[in-house]
Amino acid sequence: MGDYLEEIIDKVKQMDFKDSIDFSLKFKNIVIFGMGGSGIAGKIFQDLFTKFPVISIDSYEFPQYIDENTLFISISYSGNTEETIRATDMAIKKGAKVWAITSGGELSKMVKNVILIPKGLQPRSSIGYLLNPLLLGSGLADDDSLKEAKENIEKLNREHEEMKIIADEIYYGNKIPAIFGFPPYKYVAYRLKTQFNENSKILAYWSYFPELNHNDTMPLKSTYRKELFYFIALTYPNINEIYLKRLKITSEICDFNYKEVRAMGESLASQIYTSIHQGDLISYYLAKRRGVDPRDVNIIEELKRRLS
Amino acid sequence: MGDYLEEIIDKVKQMDFKDSIDFSLKFKNIVIFGMGGSGIAGKIFQDLFTKFPVISIDSYEFPQYIDENTLFISISYSGNTEETIRATDMAIKKGAKVWAITSGGELSKMVKNVILIPKGLQPRSSIGYLLNPLLLGSGLADDDSLKEAKENIEKLNREHEEMKIIADEIYYGNKIPAIFGFPPYKYVAYRLKTQFNENSKILAYWSYFPELNHNDTMPLKSTYRKELFYFIALTYPNINEIYLKRLKITSEICDFNYKEVRAMGESLASQIYTSIHQGDLISYYLAKRRGVDPRDVNIIEELKRRLS
Numbered sequence: 175m176g177d178y179l180e181e182i183i184d185k186v187k188q189m190d191f192k193d194s195i196d197f198s199l200k201f202k203n204i205v206i207f208g209m210g211g212s213g214i215a216g217k218i219f220q221d222l223f224t225k226f227p228v229i230s231i232d233s234y235e236f237p238q239y240i241d242e243n244t245l246f247i248s249i250s251y252s253g254n255t256e257e258t259i260r261a262t263d264m265a266i267k268k269g270a271k272v273w274a275i276t277s278g279g280e281l282s283k284m285v286k287n288v289i290l291i292p293k294g295l296q297p298r299s300s301i302g303y304l305l306n307p308l309l310l311g312s313g314l315a316d317d318d319s320l321k322e323a324k325e326n327i328e329k330l331n332r333e334h335e336e337m338k339i340i341a342d343e344i345y346y347g348n349k350i351p352a353i354f355g356f357p358p359y360k361y362v363a364y365r366l367k368t369q370f371n372e373n374s375k376i377l378a379y380w381s382y383f384p385e386l387n388h389n390d391t392m393p394l395k396s397t398y399r400k401e402l403f404y405f406i407a408l409t410y411p412n413i414n415e416i417y418l419k420r421l422k423i424t425s426e427i428c429d430f431n432y433k434e435v436r437a438m439g440e441s442l443a444s445q446i447y448t449s450i451h452q453g454d455l456i457s458y459y460l461a462k463r464r465g466v467d468p469r470d471v472n473i474i475e476e477l478k479r480r481l482s
Numbered sequence: 483m484g485d486y487l488e489e490i491i492d493k494v495k496q497m498d499f500k501d502s503i504d505f506s507l508k509f510k511n512i513v514i515f516g517m518g519g520s521g522i523a524g525k526i527f528q529d530l531f532t533k534f535p536v537i538s539i540d541s542y543e544f545p546q547y548i549d550e551n552t553l554f555i556s557i558s559y560s561g562n563t564e565e566t567i568r569a570t571d572m573a574i575k576k577g578a579k580v581w582a583i584t585s586g587g588e589l590s591k592m593v594k595n596v597i598l599i600p601k602g603l604q605p606r607s608s609i610g611y612l613l614n615p616l617l618l619g620s621g622l623a624d625d626d627s628l629k630e631a632k633e634n635i636e637k638l639n640r641e642h643e644e645m646k647i648i649a650d651e652i653y654y655g656n657k658i659p660a661i662f663g664f665p666p667y668k669y670v671a672y673r674l675k676t677q678f679n680e681n682s683k684i685l686a687y688w689s690y691f692p693e694l695n696h697n698d699t700m701p702l703k704s705t706y707r708k709e710l711f712y713f714i715a716l717t718y719p720n721i722n723e724i725y726l727k728r729l730k731i732t733s734e735i736c737d738f739n740y741k742e743v744r745a746m747g748e749s750l751a752s753q754i755y756t757s758i759h760q761g762d763l764i765s766y767y768l769a770k771r772r773g774v775d776p777r778d779v780n781i782i783e784e785l786k787r788r789l790s
Contacts, residue, residue: 202510203535210696224545227511227535232693233665234722237532257692348706352685357541368697375701377660377711379687384565385540388518389676391782393683396774398656399710403685414542416789423788427781466704473735474699480731481724 178373178461178468181299182454183331185447188302189324192317193289194310195273201245204228205237205270206308207261208249211298214368215249215275215305217361218446223312232257236264246270249304251297253279256482275307296469298372301365301450309443319441326438326448334455340406340433341459349404354432355382356409356417359449363408366453373457373468379403383417387424394428405432408453410445486681486769486776489607490762491639493755496610497632500625501597502618503581509553512536513545513578514616515569516557519606522676523557523583523613525669526754531620540565544572554578557612559605561587564790583615604777606680609673609758617751627749634746634756642763648714648741649767657712662740663690664717664725667757671716674761681765681776687711691728702736713740716761718753 204223206216209232216230231237234257240246246265250258253276262284265272274285277293277300291303309315315323344351351370355363360382370378381390394400407421425432435456437449461468512531514524517540524538539545542565548554554573558566561584570592573580582593585601585608599611617623623631652659659678663671668690678686689698702708715729733740743764745757769776 209693213693213696221543224543224547226547227537227545229535229537233668233690234692234724235529235532235665237535239532239534350707350710357543360541370701371697372700376705377687377698377701377708379685382541384542385517385521387785388521388782389679390685391785392680392779393678393685395781397684398772399658400685402658402707402710416542420785420789423785427784427788464706471700473703474696476735477695477699477728477731480735481728 179458181295181469182458184295184299185302185451186324186327186331188300188306189320189327189447191291191303191306192310194307195247195289197311199245199271201271202226202243203239204245204247205240206230206247206249207258208232209255209257210368211296211372212249212251212255212304214361214365215301215308216247217364218305218359219308221358221361222314222442231261234260236261240265240268240270242269242271244270246272247308248272248274248281248285250276250279250281251300251304253277253281275304296471298369302447315441315443319443322439322441323444323447326444327451329438330448330451330455334452337452337455338459340435340456341463344404344460345463347404350377350379350402352379352381352403352405354386354405354407354421355380356413357382359408359410359446362446362449362453365450366408366457369453369457370460372471374460374464375466376460383420387420391424391428394424394430400430405430407432407434408437408449409434410437410449411440487766489603489777490766492603492607493610493759494632494635494639496608496614497628497635497755499599499611499614500618502615503555503597505619507553507579509579510534510551511547512553512555513548514538514555514557515566516540517563517565518676519604519680520557520559520563520612522669522673523609523616524555525672526613526667527616529666529669530622530750539569542568544569548573548576548578550577550579552578554580555616556580556582556589556593558584558587558589559608559612561585561589583612604779606677610755623749623751627751630747630749631752631755634752635759637746638756638759638763642760645760645763646767648743648764649771652712652768653771655712658685658687658710660687660689660711660713662694662713662715662729663688664721665690667716667718667754670754670757670761673758674714674716674765677761677765678768680779682768682772683774684768691725695728695732699732699736702732702738708738713738715740715742716745716757717742718745718757719748
């Protein structure tokens, strides 16, 4: 398959990555810090694990409540993300229980409890390495569900004509993707938005049910330029019926078509990873159609240089 | 000024609303439940108050950790929002310390501690009634800062030519608004997105610094259809210099223009409310230009009927 696709299908291997964060420590809340392709793991996790409050942070603002009762998980693929280093330093000073998930860099030196993951990928391609330590440590995934995830990712690798068709329809229609997510996986929709940004180099729009029924629904019928958008609904097996009903009625009332892309499998791990994988494939094929290099993020790199 | 503008400038009066939630209760975390125009108060507050973990929720998923150590604040202008009633019922059963902010409805009957607010507005027009009880109760606002907010809102009411110009530029350029927010006020940018949706009946895009530098930045230079977007940056006085530097460098590297709309005043309350007010005015004038009724949300109402 060649080129960047190798990074995308690396997910298969990542399903065997079993290092995990120790959730048996005593804590009252969990803060996960991470930016962009690294931070997405924390964003996704925050809606899944609800035994404790989980707050994902991606800014310079550092919450006062972080202290020795906080499990602070710092995620940076490179280990050198400026925002993440700064926040981790503060968390250590506040006495939080700090863990890091990283492939090295400054972060691997400053934190004692490090989940060390393989180098050589784009952060956004390492989602399994970033997310498995959270899912396994918290009990949201286990060997069986990761096996199911792996099998379904392999199945997708063999057969994903639908993802190519979606990429084609976006490309030839000169469309802006608008992605609808559904709790508890709404940040998988956000992930797809960011993959369109970084892989395909196009702006994309995301939103989620049922919240969007309180605002986006209003313009969907009559907005100017509605024809520009290509609507994708990221559903999953055993989704709450109320969400499907909302999707159906919304599209009827507002008179728009959407493409339903359905995650695979019964387990949370399989659903999360196949849904992510479907989006990764769509954004990859769109990059190819557009003649841009999906790996290239030179503008983000230039920005980092000019900021430092 | 007439019509819906009366609702928008009702904010002046709302700055005198001093009922507040009792934050002296014993709790370990705060959960704020609310959808759409009601929920926005919780979303904004969650990034401002950091003495305790604050989690804003807008879905059917109900976190396990909610118990007697949770201050559960339920916000629904009508008091009859389906999602909110359902979640509040569960919070009561779990023994949480439940408060409600509402103008009546079912919610005012099921909860003992109710902040009762005036009827007759659209939820999105009652932002002061919804947010003041949180800001005052938590100590993030006081009489002085609400006085500053009020004076600056009045100043804006007298003079806001800039907001009309922005609405005109969006309208005559047939643009899609893309709003950039900055922590800790990023949800004010989200609020403006939803105001474009409900008032102006157009889709809009929002994102925030520094997170957007890790994804949106990539396509900003070379996305197809970039010319469609009208970029608005919602800044504020005493903003962290690093944010302005990021904004400037991003626009230089990516070669796009943006309109900076700067909040007014020194206090958090004044900045939040003037920034919201500026956006409300822009979305109002855009509705007028488009010849749509900014008050009308008939599609959302129809959806609710068909769901029930």
